[in-house]
Amino acid sequence: MSEQTSQLIHPVILCGGSGTRLWPASRESMPKQFTRLVSLESSTFQDTARRLADADVFERPCVLTSSDARFIVAEQLAEIGIDADIILEPERRDSAAAVAVAALHAARRDPRAVVLILAADHVIGDTPAFVEAARHAAAGARAGQIMTLGITPTAPATGYGYIRVGAALDGASGNHRVEHFVEKPDRAGAERLIAEGALWNSGYFLFRADVMLAELEAHVPEILTATRAALDGAVRDLDFVRLDAAAFGRAPKTSIDYAVMERTERAGVRPVAFPWSDVGTWDAVWAVLPHDAEGNALRGRVEALDTRGSLIHSEGEHLTTVVGLDDVVVVTTADAVLVTSKARATQVKDLVTRLREKAHPEADAHRRMYRPWGWYQRIDIGERFQVKRILVTPGGRLSLQKHYHRAEHWVVVKGTAEVTLNDAVVLVHENEAIYLPIGSMHRLTNPGKIPLELIEVQVGSYTGEDDIIRVEDIYGR
Numbered sequence: 067m068s069e070q071t072s073q074l075i076h077p078v079i080l081c082g083g084s085g086t087r088l089w090p091a092s093r094e095s096m097p098k099q100f101t102r103l104v105s106l107e108s109s110t111f112q113d114t115a116r117r118l119a120d121a122d123v124f125e126r127p128c129v130l131t132s133s134d135a136r137f138i139v140a141e142q143l144a145e146i147g148i149d150a151d152i153i154l155e156p157e158r159r160d161s162a163a164a165v166a167v168a169a170l171h172a173a174r175r176d177p178r179a180v181v182l183i184l185a186a187d188h189v190i191g192d193t194p195a196f197v198e199a200a201r202h203a204a205a206g207a208r209a210g211q212i213m214t215l216g217i218t219p220t221a222p223a224t225g226y227g228y229i230r231v232g233a234a235l236d237g238a239s240g241n242h243r244v245e246h247f248v249e250k251p252d253r254a255g256a257e258r259l260i261a262e263g264a265l266w267n268s269g270y271f272l273f274r275a276d277v278m279l280a281e282l283e284a285h286v287p288e289i290l291t292a293t294r295a296a297l298d299g300a301v302r303d304l305d306f307v308r309l310d311a312a313a314f315g316r317a318p319k320t321s322i323d324y325a326v327m328e329r330t331e332r333a334g335v336r337p338v339a340f341p342w343s344d345v346g347t348w349d350a351v352w353a354v355l356p357h358d359a360e361g362n363a364l365r366g367r368v369e370a371l372d373t374r375g376s377l378i379h380s381e382g383e384h385l386t387t388v389v390g391l392d393d394v395v396v397v398t399t400a401d402a403v404l405v406t407s408k409a410r411a412t413q414v415k416d417l418v419t420r421l422r423e424k425a426h427p428e429a430d431a432h433r434r435m436y437r438p439w440g441w442y443q444r445i446d447i448g449e450r451f452q453v454k455r456i457l458v459t460p461g462g463r464l465s466l467q468k469h470y471h472r473a474e475h476w477v478v479v480k481g482t483a484e485v486t487l488n489d490a491v492v493l494v495h496e497n498e499a500i501y502l503p504i505g506s507m508h509r510l511t512n513p514g515k516i517p518l519e520l521i522e523v524q525v526g527s528y529t530g531e532d533d534i535i536r537v538e539d540i541y542g543r
């Protein structure tokens with residue numbers, strides 16, 4: 067391995083989580099890191115990946131994500147022209163297991179590789195400052211410390227953990243020992259911590275792979291054993307590496323903070339002052355967006371009258387109007403509306419819990435559902451019927467499948483469809499239709515160069531998504 071390669075940082079983007087505090091824009095089917103909540107041009111995941119583009123500082127990134135999100139990750143990386151290793155977690159086991167997998171993955175290339183752990187959903191307002199901070203913190207990591215980036219607080223936030231800064235470390239100037247990690251305080255505690263010079267805990271970690279593996283072995287050996295077995299038993303699935311589910315499931319569910327950082331003698335911190343937010347709640351989204359003269363952050367088709375200090379977020383073609391309200395959050399999507407005060411925005415997570423308890427499908431599923439071949443969107447649903455709009459990207463192919471409880475009618479409105487119906491393969495052009503009887507074996511493919519759009523009308527006793535019997539699928543579902 068060359069000296070230049072050995073000095074590069076191996077970035078690992080943790081891309082799990084559902085972002086329920088940002089419902090209804092963020093849901094299990096499309097979590098906040100993949101949505102355009104902050105930028106109209108890109109997701110925070112894409113912004114995070116772009117932040118690692120300097121080939122003189124960073125190695126090819128690795129992304130840890132869920133199996134359900136794998137095609138979203140691949141598509142969003144392709145949109146910005148970035149290649150990455152994509153490792154699939156069979157289930158959520160919190161950050162300690164993810165960090166263990168990241169360290170093991172890097173160590174197989176170079177046991178002394180410096181790994182950077184970062185979240186996919188953070189907003190950083192100064193990329194050069196972030197890269198420079200990572201370079202300096204990496205010097206501490208090469209010396210054997212487990213470094214974190216500590217953010218200089220801008221307010222007595224109660225939603226973040228804090229870091230008390232200790233003595234300076236040898237080597238690169240500006241790196242310090244961690245004196246103590248502090249749990250999320252109340253407001254008075256946050257004010258006191260800031261007065262004493264404490265920093266926000268960003269959740270960014272830099273370490274040598276061998277050092278982290280030694281600390282995991284010392285403090286949580288059961289996590290290391292489980293994740294090592296999961297990586298040993300991993301299989302390649304198209305462009306993804308799928309961890310062994312049984313082994314990974316044996317890893318205790320805990321954070322890297324509890325598992326290692328609060329126990330290790332090697333914790334270090336690099337104080338930084340670049341603009342940063344984890345945009346974990348709607349009031350945090352309001353804080354990072356541009357404001358008008360009345361302090362409002364307005365997104366989409368919105369009109370506000372006699373309204374101040376508010377976030378009004380409208381998706382799609384909906385016109386959202388607000389009159390005479392201050393410091394509120396109003397979010398409208400195709401199938402749900404949220405209205406809350408900014409002060410109570412953290413309770414949206416509790417609201418989602420209630421929606422799940424009452425079996426509201428909107429708790430987790432968007433009306434538009436993304437698939438590896440494109441997306442579908444429900445237009446209407448009733449007793450014994452459902453209508454969908456379907457888009458298939460060029461070269462996209464749905465699974466070969468059949469249904470026991472419904473027949474389907476496909477009407478092509480744009481492009482050309484190649485339809486397999488039992489033993490026949492036919493082309494269906496714009497303004498043409500085809501009927502798929504109950505029990506027939508069928509498949510839809512877009513052989514053209516433009517997106518294929520069609521209207522699907524389902525008729526039958528049951529139209530749920532679990533009435534799909536897949537016989538063959540190029541995406542391995």
